[in-house]
Amino acid sequence: MTAARQPLIKVENLTYQYNGAQPVLKNISLEIGRGECLAVIGQNGSGKTTLVKHFNGLLKPSSGRVYINGRDTGPQKVSTLARTVGYVFQNPDHQIFHDTVGKEVAFGLKNLRLPAEEIERRVNEALEAVGLTGHYATYPFNLSKGQRQRVALASVLAMHTEVIVLDEPTTGQDYRESVQIMEMVKNLHEKGHTIVFITHDMSLVARYAARTVVLCEGEILADAPVRAVFAQPELLARSYLKPPQITLLAQELGKRAIPPDVISVREMYDLLQKARADKIGCCG
Amino acid sequence: MAAAVEYIQKDSPVHRLNAATKIFWALFTLACGLLFNDYRYLLGLLASVLLVAAAGRVLKNLLPAITGLSVFALILLLIQALFYDQGQVIFHLIPQTSYLPVTNYGILSGVAMAARMLSLVLSFLVLLATTRIQDMVLTMVEKFKMPYDYAFMFMTTLRFIPTFLGEVRQITDAQKARGHAVEGFNPFKKIRSYAPVTVPLVLISLNKAENMAMAMETRGYGGGRRTYFKEPKMRGADYLLTAVLLLLLVLGVTARVKGLGVM
Numbered sequence: 001m002t003a004a005r006q007p008l009i010k011v012e013n014l015t016y017q018y019n020g021a022q023p024v025l026k027n028i029s030l031e032i033g034r035g036e037c038l039a040v041i042g043q044n045g046s047g048k049t050t051l052v053k054h055f056n057g058l059l060k061p062s063s064g065r066v067y068i069n070g071r072d073t074g075p076q077k078v079s080t081l082a083r084t085v086g087y088v089f090q091n092p093d094h095q096i097f098h099d100t101v102g103k104e105v106a107f108g109l110k111n112l113r114l115p116a117e118e119i120e121r122r123v124n125e126a127l128e129a130v131g132l133t134g135h136y137a138t139y140p141f142n143l144s145k146g147q148r149q150r151v152a153l154a155s156v157l158a159m160h161t162e163v164i165v166l167d168e169p170t171t172g173q174d175y176r177e178s179v180q181i182m183e184m185v186k187n188l189h190e191k192g193h194t195i196v197f198i199t200h201d202m203s204l205v206a207r208y209a210a211r212t213v214v215l216c217e218g219e220i221l222a223d224a225p226v227r228a229v230f231a232q233p234e235l236l237a238r239s240y241l242k243p244p245q246i247t248l249l250a251q252e253l254g255k256r257a258i259p260p261d262v263i264s265v266r267e268m269y270d271l272l273q274k275a276r277a278d279k280i281g282c283c284g
Numbered sequence: 285m286a287a288a289v290e291y292i293q294k295d296s297p298v299h300r301l302n303a304a305t306k307i308f309w310a311l312f313t314l315a316c317g318l319l320f321n322d323y324r325y326l327l328g329l330l331a332s333v334l335l336v337a338a339a340g341r342v343l344k345n346l347l348p349a350i351t352g353l354s355v356f357a358l359i360l361l362l363i364q365a366l367f368y369d370q371g372q373v374i375f376h377l378i379p380q381t382s383y384l385p386v387t388n389y390g391i392l393s394g395v396a397m398a399a400r401m402l403s404l405v406l407s408f409l410v411l412l413a414t415t416r417i418q419d420m421v422l423t424m425v426e427k428f429k430m431p432y433d434y435a436f437m438f439m440t441t442l443r444f445i446p447t448f449l450g451e452v453r454q455i456t457d458a459q460k461a462r463g464h465a466v467e468g469f470n471p472f473k474k475i476r477s478y479a480p481v482t483v484p485l486v487l488i489s490l491n492k493a494e495n496m497a498m499a500m501e502t503r504g505y506g507g508g509r510r511t512y513f514k515e516p517k518m519r520g521a522d523y524l525l526t527a528v529l530l531l532l533l534v535l536g537v538t539a540r541v542k543g544l545g546v547m
Contacts, residue, residue, distance in 0.1 A: 007400050058457050058460065058461065079460055082460070082461055082463040086461070089457070093460060093484060093487065094451070094455045094457075094484055095455065095485035096484060097479065107464070108463050108464075111463030111464050111465070112463055142485070155462060156461075159463070214311070230481055
């Protein structure tokens with residue numbers, strides 16, 4: 001039972017600095033449990049990417065510790081940690097090097113030394129999950145950037161890692177592609193994967209994350225459920241972030257008994273309907 | 285070592301000098317390094333280069349490069365000591381035999397070679413660390429009458445080294461994150477295991493080059509005679525230093541002709 005209660009990712013007093021310069025992360029402590037869906041937000045240069053790169057050992061703490069499944073990442077190789085933590089990079093062109101989409105997705109699986117039939121099965125499954133069925137034999141550079149991003153995502157999905165880290169998965173995608181990608185992420189979360197994603201898009205945070213970590217100049221400014229974070233605009237402003245517009249509207253309407261933590265249009269609609277019904281009830 | 289090739293923004297007397305003066309200084313160091321082969325002269329030259337680096341406040345930044353180069357310097361020293369058989373034998377590398385004698389001249393010429401290599405490379409690194417690329421291009425084109433295209437090509441190449449190293453790091457990270465490991469002692473296997481890094485690097489580089497060409501064209505590259513916003517002025521210190529270096533060079537050549545500084 002203790003093993004199950006142990007947090008999947010545990011960060012303890014993590015400080016990180018790139019060779020001798022100012023620390024990028026300052027004394028960060030954080031626990032991420034199994035099955036969470038966490039958004040990391042903050043302005044550029046606040047240390048978001050630096051933080052998540054510690055989760056699969058790409059960076060090792062200057063001081064402090066990072067534990068994955070209770071094991072210190074310090075002495076572990078990235079290629080070993082890759083079995084537990086999948087990481088989707090911002091730019092798919094930093095990884096694509098095969099001449100077909102299928103081979104590209106199979107790369108990570110071959111590194112895991114899986115049997116051929118298993119690889120075949122997982123590649124097809126991953127391609128289906130990202131909506132690229134039928135592109136098995138396509139030359140990746142004939143695809144659009146958005147599609148290549150999904151190839152990169154599939155190549156990590158296929159590895160069936162417990163944790164999936166996504167560094168700005170929707171950058172450079174149009175609205176439809178962004179939603180497609182995030183729906184896939186949501187799907188994975190529902191299947192039991194632990195998700196950590198970085199984004200600048202607050203509406204995505206509102207829609208998909210359960211918990212939000214706000215980073216500001218290498219420190220955690222807030223670590224709370226999404227609603228609680230968006231209900232504090234002054235705090236967000238310190239990291240140059242703004243809650244979604246619907247939340248801003250709710251906060252503007254605050255005096256009229258609309259809570260300040262509304263994060264979806266549907267919610268607002270229900271609240272307004274209710275307020276109107278109450279009003280009619282009392283006056284009519 | 286990569287970081288050393290970049291310009292390091294600081295306020296120092298060396299930074300304030302005109303690019304032409306510094307280029308002349310690097311050439312002067314090159315000439316002196318090749319003129320003499322006496323270890324004392326060359327060690328002196330090395331000391332002068334380090335002094336300039338210190339005056340430019342970039343000594344600390346160059347430290348990784350110096351450490352890296354020292355390894356090569358040591359190899360040079362060893363090779364000289366091993367294969368130079370003139371002079372007095374100090375000891376034999378295989379004791380109690382007369383094989384592989386190490387001579388005093390062997391060691392000294394090894395020291396000279398190492399000091400020469402270090403001075404030449406470091407003077408170039410100091411030049412790059414204290415001079416902005418734009419200023420260097422400007423000087424090459426205006427003062428040394430080099431065609432602008434060549435100067436630009438040369439500088440772009442330098443400029444791209446850190447960029448590429450950054451890309452290599454990102455690509456390596458992305459492949460490692462998918463469980464890739466550069467493995468084994470079999471050299472063929474090893475070369476093959478670099479493919480996941482080299483292929484994306486080449487593709488990204490081609491893409492970058494194309495984008496840069498477009499960016500250059502949109503900004504009117506090759507659109508006729510260039511004028512410059514900043515005319516780099518030669519100030520008093522520049523004239524003085526150039527004169528001093530010129531004088532030293534003449535003295536050096538004279539000394540060399542008279543047979544000084546040669547072992």
